[in-house]
Amino acid sequence: MKPDNYHTLLERLEEFEEYEGHSRKSKRHQSFRPHKPKRLSDNDQKFVRTQGDSVGNFHFTYQAARFEEGWLLDSLGYFYEQRWISDVLRKVKGGKEASVYLCRSGEQVDAPLVAAKVYRPRMLRNLRDDHIYREGRIVLDEDGHEVHDVQMLHAIITRTNFGEQVRHQSWITHEFTTLQTLYEEGADVPRPYEMAHNAILMGYLGDETLAAPTLNEIDLDAGEAEPLFDRLLHNIDLMLGKERVHGDLSAYNVLYWDGDIALIDFPQVVSPHGNRNAYAIFERDITRLCEYFIGQGLSLHPRRLAADLWTAHGYRLTPEIHPSLLETDER
Ligand SMILES: Nc1ncnc2c1ncn2[C@@H]1O[C@H](COP(=O)(O)OP(=O)(O)O)[C@@H](O)[C@H]1O
Ligand SMILES: [Mg+2]
Missing domain, CATH: 1.10.510.10 (Transferase(Phosphotransferase) domain 1)
Structure with a gap:
């Protein structure tokens, strides 16, 4: 193995393991608490549970490594529970800040395949110069609302752990809301379906064996x-x-x-x-x-x-x- 690849691999392992350490409490067989408020009524939620779509039943085709599997369950579990996806088929690409996975759609989607972009836990570390982009930009929460809370904004400036989380979320929300705005405008962008705390779900370009090239x-x-x-x-x-x-x-x-x-x-x-x-x-x-x-x-x-x-x-x-x-x- 070339040293470069070796170091990339080590870094990835470290990332996932660090992530696993953070999320031990949300292991697969414990009850799953989505990080996003559910939109379904209580009755609908009971229906979903009796249909067996709780994340505990989420077994996907993609052969993920152990640490990656935990990360995917946590990041995509909400989409599974809400029937946006029914399976994860394969990794399309591991980019610098996120990995994109090809998923089989759930009943909520009228196309057979969808793409899930899952952000890496440490992506903000790669974005040291992100202030250039953040200038003049509002901070968005996971529901797409502007964050006004002074303590939250202070946490971002002083870069506490919590502040980093809010910043991370704002970054993802900007991507999702931009896709929504541009899609509504008729621009050539993938159709945005749903956002979770660490991932966005959108239209997939390509077919089952080959993703669209850049x-x-x-x-x-x-x-x-x-x-x-x-x-x-x-x-x-x-x-x-x-x-x-x-x-x-x-x-x-x-x-x-x-x-x-x-x-x-x-x-x-x-x-x-x-x-x-x-x-x-x-x-x-x-x-x-x-x-x-x-x-x-x-x-x-x-x-x-x-x-x-x-x-x-x-x-x-x-x-x-x-x-x-x-x-x-x-x-
Ligand atoms: N909707 C999509 N359909 C098919 N492939 C996609 C889609 N979105 C992203 N990809 C693939 O995943 C790669 C990484 O996605 P991208 O959003 O560019 O993230 P990054 O910040 O990691 O570059 C892209 O270069 C492309 O190959
Ligand atoms: Mg890219």
Whole structure:
């Protein structure tokens, strides 16, 4: 095994074990307490229990390692109990902050397969510079409501354990509520179904054996690059209209399936208004996306494109916001 892989593996083991240590109380055969208030009435809940959908009966096809299994039961148990999913089939990808699993849908979903994005317990540790994204952004709780509680906000600033939990939750909620807003707007994003304390459930792109690749993994056919790029610009335009800048946009966060695309991975979205770095972040998004499409044969001017999209929405573009505008004659 290569040393790099070895260290990644060790780190993962450590993560899961640390997580297991935290969650020993919620082991599989003890009663499961979802971290999210149930939406079903008492009667409905009794019905669900008698149907045998308690998490104690949740046995999935995916052969998870022992520590991963505990983590999945805790993260996805709520979806199982509420019949959003009936099985976990396999891991689609272990990303840097989260792993995505292919699940068989439960009765609540009218598509056969769904994707569950489960956040890693330690994902915040990888996000030391998250203040750049958090600036001007409200803190959201797990029901999508803004957190006003002064003690909670203080806990975040002073980085107590509890504060870190609230921050972690806010990150996930921003991803889910952004998916909801953009999906309602008709943007090309996976359909959002439900959120739990550590995971979001959304539409899956791909089929049972093959998940949709991300753009960086494929070369487009001749003639395909231009309409796809226009489609992406349309989506970016919709996002700006809803006051959202992706913040981590690149060919790595666009899925491609059968000529269709879907933008994914929104936890770091920033507001074009409240964040001093918003334009720089936006321009970086456009530049990274253009890099891929230039590689696919298009001739593009990312900085000009970014500035035009930005100002078309009435957002300010001044040398104070973006000093490098003064230095360039690219426009
Ligand atoms: N809805 C989905 N359908 C199919 N695959 C998905 C879906 N969402 C994510 N993936 C896969 O999981 C990977 C990680 O998801 P992503 O949201 O980008 O998280 P990360 O922050 O780990 O990059 C993606 O690169 C993609 O391969
Ligand atoms: Mg990603």
